Amino acid sequence: MATMTTRVLQAIDRFHSAHPWDHNAHYHRWIMRQVPRRFDRALDIGSGSGDLARLLATRATAVQGLDADRAIVAKARELTDPAVPVTFTAGDALTETPPGPYDVITCVAALHHVPFAEALTHFRRHLAPGGTLVVVGVARAESPGDHLLGAAAIPLNIVMAWIKNKGRRARRPDSMTAPTRPATMSFAEIVRDARRVLPGARLRRRLFWRYTLVWHQRPGGGRTHPPRVGR
Template sequence: MTTLLPRILRTLEQFHATRPWDHNAHYHRWILRRLPKRFDKALDVGSGSGDLARLLAPRARVVHGIDADPAIVDRARELTDPAASVTFTVGDALKEVPPGPYGVITCVATIHHMPFHDALTCFRRNLAPGATLIVVGVYRPQARSDFLIDAVAIPANVVMAWVKNKGRKVSRPASMTAPTRPATMTFSDIVRDAHQALPGARLRRRLFWRYALVWHRYQ
Protein backbone atom coordinates (compact mmCIF):
# COMPACT_ATOMS: atom_id res chain seq x y z
CA MET A 1 0.00 0.00 0.00
CA THR A 2 2.81 2.44 0.86
CA THR A 3 4.33 1.98 -2.61
CA LEU A 4 1.00 1.78 -4.44
CA LEU A 5 -0.26 5.24 -3.43
CA PRO A 6 2.72 7.21 -4.85
CA ARG A 7 2.38 5.20 -8.05
CA ILE A 8 -1.31 6.08 -8.33
CA LEU A 9 -0.57 9.76 -7.71
CA ARG A 10 2.15 9.80 -10.37
CA THR A 11 -0.25 8.19 -12.84
CA LEU A 12 -2.89 10.82 -12.09
CA GLU A 13 -0.36 13.62 -12.50
CA GLN A 14 0.71 12.25 -15.89
CA PHE A 15 -2.92 11.88 -16.96
CA HIS A 16 -3.80 15.47 -16.04
CA ALA A 17 -0.58 16.86 -17.53
CA THR A 18 -1.70 15.62 -20.94
CA ARG A 19 -5.44 16.27 -20.48
CA PRO A 20 -5.63 19.57 -18.57
CA TRP A 21 -8.88 21.42 -18.06
CA ASP A 22 -9.60 24.74 -16.39
CA HIS A 23 -11.39 24.22 -13.05
CA ASN A 24 -12.06 27.95 -12.80
CA ALA A 25 -13.63 28.25 -16.25
CA HIS A 26 -15.86 25.33 -15.27
CA TYR A 27 -17.74 27.74 -12.98
CA HIS A 28 -18.21 30.56 -15.50
CA ARG A 29 -21.62 29.35 -16.66
CA TRP A 30 -22.64 28.83 -13.05
CA ILE A 31 -21.72 32.47 -12.38
CA LEU A 32 -23.72 33.72 -15.38
CA ARG A 33 -26.84 31.93 -14.17
CA ARG A 34 -26.71 33.97 -10.95
CA LEU A 35 -26.43 37.36 -12.63
CA PRO A 36 -29.07 39.65 -14.14
CA LYS A 37 -29.72 39.49 -17.86
CA ARG A 38 -28.56 43.10 -18.22
CA PHE A 39 -26.39 45.39 -16.11
CA ASP A 40 -24.44 48.57 -16.69
CA LYS A 41 -20.81 47.98 -15.72
CA ALA A 42 -18.99 44.83 -14.69
CA LEU A 43 -15.59 44.30 -13.10
CA ASP A 44 -13.73 40.98 -13.30
CA VAL A 45 -10.93 40.89 -10.71
CA GLY A 46 -8.08 38.57 -11.63
CA SER A 47 -9.34 38.47 -15.20
CA GLY A 48 -6.52 36.26 -16.51
CA SER A 49 -6.88 35.52 -20.21
CA GLY A 50 -10.26 37.27 -20.23
CA ASP A 51 -12.61 34.33 -20.70
CA LEU A 52 -15.15 35.43 -18.07
CA ALA A 53 -14.93 39.11 -19.04
CA ARG A 54 -15.83 38.19 -22.62
CA LEU A 55 -18.79 36.12 -21.40
CA LEU A 56 -20.04 39.09 -19.36
CA ALA A 57 -19.76 41.51 -22.30
CA PRO A 58 -23.08 40.70 -24.06
CA ARG A 59 -24.97 41.58 -20.86
CA ALA A 60 -23.09 44.75 -19.92
CA ARG A 61 -22.57 48.22 -21.34
CA VAL A 62 -18.89 47.91 -20.45
CA VAL A 63 -16.67 45.30 -18.78
CA HIS A 64 -13.35 45.99 -17.08
CA GLY A 65 -10.87 43.23 -16.33
CA ILE A 66 -7.92 43.76 -14.00
CA ASP A 67 -5.01 41.42 -13.33
CA ALA A 68 -1.57 41.83 -11.77
CA ASP A 69 0.22 39.74 -14.41
CA PRO A 70 1.22 41.79 -17.50
CA ALA A 71 1.77 38.72 -19.68
CA ILE A 72 -1.70 37.28 -19.12
CA VAL A 73 -3.28 40.73 -19.64
CA ASP A 74 -1.50 40.98 -22.99
CA ARG A 75 -2.90 37.56 -23.88
CA ALA A 76 -6.42 38.67 -22.86
CA ARG A 77 -6.16 41.68 -25.16
CA GLU A 78 -4.99 39.48 -28.04
CA LEU A 79 -7.96 37.13 -27.58
CA THR A 80 -10.59 39.89 -27.33
CA ASP A 81 -12.37 41.45 -30.29
CA PRO A 82 -11.30 45.13 -30.45
CA ALA A 83 -14.93 46.04 -31.10
CA ALA A 84 -16.09 44.47 -27.83
CA SER A 85 -16.81 46.76 -24.89
CA VAL A 86 -14.15 45.03 -22.78
CA THR A 87 -10.95 46.59 -21.44
CA PHE A 88 -8.10 45.01 -19.50
CA THR A 89 -5.83 46.74 -16.99
CA VAL A 90 -2.60 45.63 -15.35
CA GLY A 91 -2.68 46.55 -11.69
CA ASP A 92 -3.45 45.90 -8.05
CA ALA A 93 -7.19 45.37 -7.77
CA LEU A 94 -7.25 46.94 -4.29
CA LYS A 95 -5.52 50.14 -5.40
CA GLU A 96 -6.13 50.59 -9.12
CA VAL A 97 -9.73 49.56 -9.74
CA PRO A 98 -11.16 51.33 -12.81
CA PRO A 99 -13.85 53.84 -11.73
CA GLY A 100 -17.18 52.29 -10.69
CA PRO A 101 -19.67 51.75 -9.29
CA TYR A 102 -20.38 48.35 -10.78
CA GLY A 103 -23.54 46.36 -11.22
CA VAL A 104 -21.52 43.14 -11.11
CA ILE A 105 -18.13 42.24 -9.66
CA THR A 106 -16.66 38.78 -10.20
CA CYS A 107 -13.48 37.32 -8.75
CA VAL A 108 -12.44 33.78 -9.65
CA ALA A 109 -9.47 32.02 -8.00
CA THR A 110 -7.84 35.36 -7.19
CA ILE A 111 -8.94 36.58 -3.78
CA HIS A 112 -6.49 34.26 -1.96
CA HIS A 113 -3.71 36.39 -3.49
CA MET A 114 -5.02 39.41 -1.51
CA PRO A 115 -5.79 40.32 2.09
CA PHE A 116 -9.23 38.70 2.26
CA HIS A 117 -11.12 41.22 4.40
CA ASP A 118 -9.59 44.18 2.58
CA ALA A 119 -10.57 42.70 -0.77
CA LEU A 120 -14.20 42.16 0.24
CA THR A 121 -14.36 45.69 1.66
CA CYS A 122 -12.98 47.08 -1.59
CA PHE A 123 -15.49 45.11 -3.66
CA ARG A 124 -18.39 46.26 -1.44
CA ARG A 125 -17.28 49.88 -1.77
CA ASN A 126 -17.30 49.63 -5.58
CA LEU A 127 -20.70 47.95 -5.92
CA ALA A 128 -23.75 49.96 -6.92
CA PRO A 129 -27.00 49.55 -4.94
CA GLY A 130 -28.72 46.39 -6.15
CA ALA A 131 -25.44 44.98 -7.50
CA THR A 132 -24.09 41.43 -7.20
CA LEU A 133 -20.69 40.15 -6.09
CA ILE A 134 -19.65 36.59 -6.91
CA VAL A 135 -16.38 35.09 -5.69
CA VAL A 136 -15.18 31.61 -6.60
CA GLY A 137 -12.14 30.86 -4.50
CA VAL A 138 -9.90 28.16 -3.12
CA TYR A 139 -9.46 27.19 0.52
CA ARG A 140 -7.09 25.13 2.64
CA PRO A 141 -8.78 21.85 3.64
CA GLN A 142 -8.96 21.24 7.35
CA ALA A 143 -12.32 19.82 8.39
CA ARG A 144 -13.37 16.23 7.76
CA SER A 145 -16.03 17.47 5.34
CA ASP A 146 -13.31 19.23 3.32
CA PHE A 147 -11.41 15.99 2.82
CA LEU A 148 -14.61 14.11 2.01
CA ILE A 149 -15.40 16.55 -0.81
CA ASP A 150 -11.79 16.28 -1.99
CA ALA A 151 -12.10 12.51 -2.11
CA VAL A 152 -15.21 12.79 -4.31
CA ALA A 153 -13.49 15.36 -6.50
CA ILE A 154 -10.57 13.11 -7.45
CA PRO A 155 -12.49 10.55 -9.58
CA ALA A 156 -14.83 13.31 -10.81
CA ASN A 157 -11.79 15.27 -11.93
CA VAL A 158 -10.57 12.34 -14.02
CA VAL A 159 -13.98 11.94 -15.66
CA MET A 160 -14.25 15.65 -16.43
CA ALA A 161 -10.73 15.73 -17.89
CA TRP A 162 -11.62 12.86 -20.19
CA VAL A 163 -14.99 14.30 -21.24
CA LYS A 164 -13.84 17.90 -21.76
CA ASN A 165 -10.86 16.78 -23.84
CA LYS A 166 -12.79 14.01 -25.62
CA GLY A 167 -10.10 11.57 -24.48
CA ARG A 168 -7.39 13.38 -26.45
CA LYS A 169 -4.06 14.70 -25.23
CA VAL A 170 -4.05 18.52 -25.37
CA SER A 171 -1.86 21.44 -24.38
CA ARG A 172 -2.65 23.76 -21.49
CA PRO A 173 -5.13 26.53 -22.38
CA ALA A 174 -4.06 30.18 -22.06
CA SER A 175 -6.31 30.56 -19.01
CA MET A 176 -4.10 28.11 -17.09
CA THR A 177 -0.79 29.89 -17.67
CA ALA A 178 -1.16 32.61 -15.00
CA PRO A 179 0.87 32.32 -11.77
CA THR A 180 -0.81 30.38 -8.95
CA ARG A 181 -0.53 30.36 -5.17
CA PRO A 182 -1.84 27.83 -2.62
CA ALA A 183 -4.68 28.89 -0.35
CA THR A 184 -3.89 29.65 3.30
CA MET A 185 -7.38 30.26 4.74
CA THR A 186 -9.68 27.43 5.79
CA PHE A 187 -13.31 27.46 4.70
CA SER A 188 -14.46 28.25 8.26
CA ASP A 189 -12.10 31.25 8.36
CA ILE A 190 -13.45 32.44 5.03
CA VAL A 191 -17.06 32.15 6.20
CA ARG A 192 -16.32 34.05 9.42
CA ASP A 193 -14.50 36.93 7.71
CA ALA A 194 -16.98 37.11 4.83
CA HIS A 195 -19.95 37.49 7.16
CA GLN A 196 -18.13 40.30 8.98
CA ALA A 197 -17.43 42.21 5.77
CA LEU A 198 -20.61 41.26 3.88
CA PRO A 199 -23.55 40.52 6.21
CA GLY A 200 -25.91 38.08 4.55
CA ALA A 201 -23.33 36.66 2.14
CA ARG A 202 -24.03 33.08 1.03
CA LEU A 203 -21.07 30.71 0.97
CA ARG A 204 -20.87 27.08 -0.03
CA ARG A 205 -18.14 24.56 -0.73
CA ARG A 206 -18.09 23.46 -4.35
CA LEU A 207 -16.59 20.48 -6.11
CA PHE A 208 -13.06 20.62 -7.56
CA TRP A 209 -11.44 22.33 -4.59
CA ARG A 210 -13.45 25.55 -4.78
CA TYR A 211 -15.98 27.52 -2.75
CA ALA A 212 -18.50 30.11 -3.91
CA LEU A 213 -19.58 33.38 -2.30
CA VAL A 214 -22.61 35.33 -3.51
CA TRP A 215 -23.63 38.71 -2.07
CA HIS A 216 -26.21 41.27 -3.17
CA ARG A 217 -25.89 44.89 -2.13
CA TYR A 218 -29.41 46.09 -1.49
CA GLN A 219 -28.57 49.67 -0.48
Protein backbone atom coordinates in the same frame (compact mmCIF):
# COMPACT_ATOMS: atom_id res chain seq x y z
CA MET B 1 -5.44 11.84 6.63
CA ALA B 2 -4.03 15.23 5.66
CA THR B 3 -0.76 13.60 4.50
CA MET B 4 -2.64 11.08 2.36
CA THR B 5 -4.75 13.88 0.89
CA THR B 6 -1.61 15.85 0.06
CA ARG B 7 -0.14 12.88 -1.78
CA VAL B 8 -3.36 12.31 -3.68
CA LEU B 9 -3.52 15.98 -4.67
CA GLN B 10 0.07 15.82 -5.89
CA ALA B 11 -0.85 12.82 -8.04
CA ILE B 12 -3.86 14.75 -9.36
CA ASP B 13 -1.61 17.68 -10.24
CA ARG B 14 0.60 15.37 -12.29
CA PHE B 15 -2.43 13.88 -14.03
CA HIS B 16 -3.88 17.34 -14.60
CA SER B 17 -0.62 18.54 -16.15
CA ALA B 18 -0.88 15.75 -18.70
CA HIS B 19 -4.65 16.19 -19.20
CA PRO B 20 -5.36 19.89 -18.55
CA TRP B 21 -8.80 21.43 -18.21
CA ASP B 22 -9.88 24.67 -16.58
CA HIS B 23 -11.62 24.09 -13.24
CA ASN B 24 -12.44 27.79 -12.98
CA ALA B 25 -14.14 27.99 -16.39
CA HIS B 26 -16.32 25.11 -15.23
CA TYR B 27 -18.11 27.64 -12.98
CA HIS B 28 -18.61 30.38 -15.57
CA ARG B 29 -22.14 29.30 -16.47
CA TRP B 30 -23.02 29.11 -12.78
CA ILE B 31 -21.69 32.67 -12.34
CA MET B 32 -23.87 33.90 -15.17
CA ARG B 33 -26.93 32.50 -13.40
CA GLN B 34 -26.15 34.71 -10.40
CA VAL B 35 -26.11 38.02 -12.28
CA PRO B 36 -28.92 40.00 -13.99
CA ARG B 37 -29.84 39.37 -17.61
CA ARG B 38 -28.83 42.93 -18.46
CA PHE B 39 -26.70 45.41 -16.52
CA ASP B 40 -24.50 48.40 -17.13
CA ARG B 41 -20.94 47.93 -15.83
CA ALA B 42 -19.01 44.87 -14.65
CA LEU B 43 -15.59 44.35 -13.10
CA ASP B 44 -13.80 41.00 -13.34
CA ILE B 45 -10.97 40.74 -10.81
CA GLY B 46 -8.19 38.34 -11.81
CA SER B 47 -9.54 38.31 -15.35
CA GLY B 48 -6.75 36.11 -16.75
CA SER B 49 -7.13 35.44 -20.47
CA GLY B 50 -10.53 37.12 -20.45
CA ASP B 51 -12.98 34.24 -20.91
CA LEU B 52 -15.35 35.35 -18.14
CA ALA B 53 -15.03 39.05 -18.99
CA ARG B 54 -16.07 38.33 -22.58
CA LEU B 55 -18.98 36.25 -21.32
CA LEU B 56 -20.12 39.09 -19.05
CA ALA B 57 -19.93 41.42 -22.06
CA THR B 58 -22.84 39.53 -23.64
CA ARG B 59 -25.05 41.14 -20.97
CA ALA B 60 -23.18 44.29 -19.96
CA THR B 61 -22.75 47.71 -21.54
CA ALA B 62 -19.08 47.68 -20.53
CA VAL B 63 -16.76 45.24 -18.75
CA GLN B 64 -13.47 46.02 -17.05
CA GLY B 65 -11.00 43.15 -16.61
CA LEU B 66 -8.20 43.56 -14.07
CA ASP B 67 -5.24 41.24 -13.54
CA ALA B 68 -1.83 41.68 -11.93
CA ASP B 69 -0.08 39.58 -14.58
CA ARG B 70 0.85 41.85 -17.51
CA ALA B 71 1.57 38.91 -19.82
CA ILE B 72 -1.89 37.39 -19.36
CA VAL B 73 -3.50 40.83 -19.79
CA ALA B 74 -1.71 41.17 -23.13
CA LYS B 75 -3.00 37.72 -24.10
CA ALA B 76 -6.56 38.69 -23.11
CA ARG B 77 -6.39 41.77 -25.34
CA GLU B 78 -5.08 39.65 -28.20
CA LEU B 79 -7.96 37.16 -27.83
CA THR B 80 -10.71 39.80 -27.64
CA ASP B 81 -12.51 41.19 -30.67
CA PRO B 82 -12.27 45.03 -30.63
CA ALA B 83 -16.06 45.17 -31.04
CA VAL B 84 -16.57 43.46 -27.67
CA PRO B 85 -17.07 46.08 -24.89
CA VAL B 86 -14.25 44.84 -22.65
CA THR B 87 -11.19 46.73 -21.43
CA PHE B 88 -8.31 44.82 -19.85
CA THR B 89 -5.97 46.54 -17.39
CA ALA B 90 -2.87 45.30 -15.60
CA GLY B 91 -2.84 46.29 -11.95
CA ASP B 92 -3.21 45.43 -8.30
CA ALA B 93 -6.74 44.46 -7.25
CA LEU B 94 -6.63 46.60 -4.08
CA THR B 95 -4.79 49.71 -5.21
CA GLU B 96 -5.32 50.02 -8.97
CA THR B 97 -8.99 49.19 -9.47
CA PRO B 98 -10.49 51.34 -12.25
CA PRO B 99 -13.09 53.72 -10.79
CA GLY B 100 -16.56 52.28 -10.24
CA PRO B 101 -19.21 51.80 -9.24
CA TYR B 102 -19.97 48.44 -10.86
CA ASP B 103 -23.28 46.62 -11.09
CA VAL B 104 -21.50 43.25 -11.10
CA ILE B 105 -18.12 42.31 -9.66
CA THR B 106 -16.70 38.83 -10.21
CA CYS B 107 -13.55 37.27 -8.80
CA VAL B 108 -12.52 33.73 -9.77
CA ALA B 109 -9.60 31.93 -8.08
CA ALA B 110 -7.89 35.23 -7.28
CA LEU B 111 -9.07 36.17 -3.80
CA HIS B 112 -6.49 33.96 -2.06
CA HIS B 113 -3.73 36.07 -3.67
CA VAL B 114 -4.69 39.15 -1.60
CA PRO B 115 -5.69 39.92 2.03
CA PHE B 116 -9.17 38.40 2.22
CA ALA B 117 -11.19 40.76 4.44
CA GLU B 118 -9.49 43.82 2.98
CA ALA B 119 -10.33 42.67 -0.54
CA LEU B 120 -14.01 42.03 0.27
CA THR B 121 -14.27 45.47 1.87
CA HIS B 122 -12.68 46.98 -1.24
CA PHE B 123 -15.07 45.14 -3.58
CA ARG B 124 -18.06 46.25 -1.48
CA ARG B 125 -17.02 49.89 -1.84
CA HIS B 126 -16.85 49.55 -5.63
CA LEU B 127 -20.21 47.79 -5.92
CA ALA B 128 -23.14 49.94 -7.06
CA PRO B 129 -26.34 50.03 -4.99
CA GLY B 130 -28.31 46.93 -5.96
CA GLY B 131 -25.15 45.34 -7.38
CA THR B 132 -23.98 41.73 -7.16
CA LEU B 133 -20.62 40.30 -6.05
CA VAL B 134 -19.81 36.74 -7.13
CA VAL B 135 -16.67 34.92 -5.99
CA VAL B 136 -15.37 31.48 -6.90
CA GLY B 137 -12.47 30.86 -4.57
CA VAL B 138 -9.97 28.33 -3.33
CA ALA B 139 -9.81 27.23 0.33
CA ARG B 140 -7.31 25.18 2.31
CA ALA B 141 -8.69 21.72 3.11
CA GLU B 142 -8.98 21.36 6.88
CA SER B 143 -12.18 19.72 8.11
CA PRO B 144 -13.33 16.13 7.45
CA GLY B 145 -16.01 17.60 5.18
CA ASP B 146 -13.33 19.38 3.14
CA HIS B 147 -11.34 16.17 2.69
CA LEU B 148 -14.46 14.15 1.90
CA LEU B 149 -15.56 16.59 -0.81
CA GLY B 150 -12.03 16.65 -2.19
CA ALA B 151 -12.00 12.85 -2.37
CA ALA B 152 -15.38 12.84 -4.13
CA ALA B 153 -13.99 15.25 -6.73
CA ILE B 154 -11.08 12.99 -7.69
CA PRO B 155 -12.94 10.54 -9.96
CA LEU B 156 -15.05 13.37 -11.39
CA ASN B 157 -11.88 15.33 -12.14
CA ILE B 158 -10.49 12.37 -14.08
CA VAL B 159 -13.73 11.95 -16.03
CA MET B 160 -13.88 15.65 -16.88
CA ALA B 161 -10.24 15.66 -17.99
CA TRP B 162 -10.92 12.69 -20.26
CA ILE B 163 -14.04 14.34 -21.73
CA LYS B 164 -12.36 17.71 -22.25
CA ASN B 165 -9.33 16.18 -23.97
CA LYS B 166 -11.06 13.39 -25.87
CA GLY B 167 -10.14 13.25 -29.54
CA ARG B 168 -7.60 16.06 -29.44
CA ARG B 169 -4.08 16.72 -28.34
CA ALA B 170 -3.96 17.90 -24.73
CA ARG B 171 -3.14 21.61 -24.61
CA ARG B 172 -2.92 23.81 -21.56
CA PRO B 173 -5.66 26.48 -21.87
CA ASP B 174 -4.52 30.11 -22.04
CA SER B 175 -6.53 30.72 -18.87
CA MET B 176 -4.23 28.35 -16.96
CA THR B 177 -0.91 30.06 -17.72
CA ALA B 178 -1.02 32.73 -15.00
CA PRO B 179 0.97 32.24 -11.76
CA THR B 180 -0.84 30.43 -8.93
CA ARG B 181 -0.35 29.98 -5.19
CA PRO B 182 -1.91 27.67 -2.59
CA ALA B 183 -4.78 28.86 -0.42
CA THR B 184 -3.97 29.59 3.23
CA MET B 185 -7.48 30.09 4.68
CA SER B 186 -9.83 27.24 5.51
CA PHE B 187 -13.46 27.36 4.41
CA ALA B 188 -14.56 27.95 8.02
CA GLU B 189 -12.25 30.97 8.27
CA ILE B 190 -13.52 32.27 4.93
CA VAL B 191 -17.14 32.00 6.06
CA ARG B 192 -16.39 33.75 9.34
CA ASP B 193 -14.57 36.71 7.76
CA ALA B 194 -16.90 36.99 4.76
CA ARG B 195 -20.04 37.24 6.89
CA ARG B 196 -18.40 39.86 9.08
CA VAL B 197 -17.63 42.08 6.07
CA LEU B 198 -20.66 41.10 3.96
CA PRO B 199 -23.58 40.23 6.26
CA GLY B 200 -25.98 37.87 4.52
CA ALA B 201 -23.41 36.54 2.06
CA ARG B 202 -24.18 33.02 0.75
CA LEU B 203 -21.20 30.66 0.79
CA ARG B 204 -20.98 27.01 -0.29
CA ARG B 205 -18.29 24.40 -0.67
CA ARG B 206 -18.07 23.19 -4.25
CA LEU B 207 -16.54 20.37 -6.23
CA PHE B 208 -13.09 20.63 -7.80
CA TRP B 209 -11.57 22.29 -4.72
CA ARG B 210 -13.59 25.50 -4.94
CA TYR B 211 -16.09 27.46 -2.87
CA THR B 212 -18.58 30.13 -3.95
CA LEU B 213 -19.71 33.40 -2.42
CA VAL B 214 -22.65 35.54 -3.57
CA TRP B 215 -23.59 38.88 -2.03
CA HIS B 216 -26.12 41.51 -3.13
CA GLN B 217 -25.78 45.16 -2.19
CA ARG B 218 -29.04 46.71 -1.05
CA PRO B 219 -30.15 49.62 -3.28
CA GLY B 220 -29.65 51.90 -0.29
CA GLY B 221 -26.09 50.63 0.25
CA GLY B 222 -26.60 47.75 2.69
CA ARG B 223 -27.07 44.05 2.25
CA THR B 224 -30.21 42.49 0.89
CA HIS B 225 -31.73 39.05 0.38
CA PRO B 226 -33.05 38.91 -3.21
CA PRO B 227 -34.57 35.73 -4.63
CA ARG B 228 -32.00 33.06 -5.46
CA VAL B 229 -31.48 32.87 -9.21
CA GLY B 230 -29.16 29.86 -9.29
CA ARG B 231 -27.56 27.14 -7.22
